[in-house]
Amino acid sequence: RKKLDEIGAVKVKTEHQEDRYFNSPVKDFAQTDEALRIRETRSDENHNLFITYKGPKIDAKSKTREEVEMEIEDADKASKIFEFLGFNEVRTVIKDREYYKYENYEISLDNVHGLEPYMEIEISLEDNCDYTEAQNSIFELFEKLGIIDGFERTSYLELLEEMDE
Secondary structure (H helix, E strand, C coil), X not given: CHHHHHHCXXXXXXXXXXXXXXXXXXXXXXXXXCEEEEEEEECCCCEEEEEEEEEXXXXXXXXXXXXXXXXXXXXXXXXXXXXXXXXXXXXXXEEEEEEEEECCEEEEEEEECCCCEEEEXXXXXXXXXXXXXXXXXXXXXXXXXXXXXXXXXXXXXXXXXXXXX
């Protein structure tokens, strides 16, 4: 947090998030490196619900992947639809997240229940964009924050599942 203050990053919000993950009846998302979740977010100002599909990671350096997300009104009904279609709920991941804004980056400090704290840096890209330049700039920002190693490509869901083995 001190380093974020030093570079001029601004804290924009804090959220509590609960992510319910599902597995497909026709393929194992753990094997295909995909994810389907229902996310519930709560902050002092808002309560939101989203369905998100995450495709496989697209490189060996980062967690970059295609994401498709839409807001929904009722998480329990969405979950029921998934279940009727044969999807199984596999785990709920709970975290508290602080969002910071720095230039065109979104920096998240995550306190995931059952794991150590983590930091994520994201930048939004338009569809069909070459992401290499954006990815390099993210690694440069990590370096500016004094983080040069210890990068984790494994999802929170996978880390929690590994702890159960």
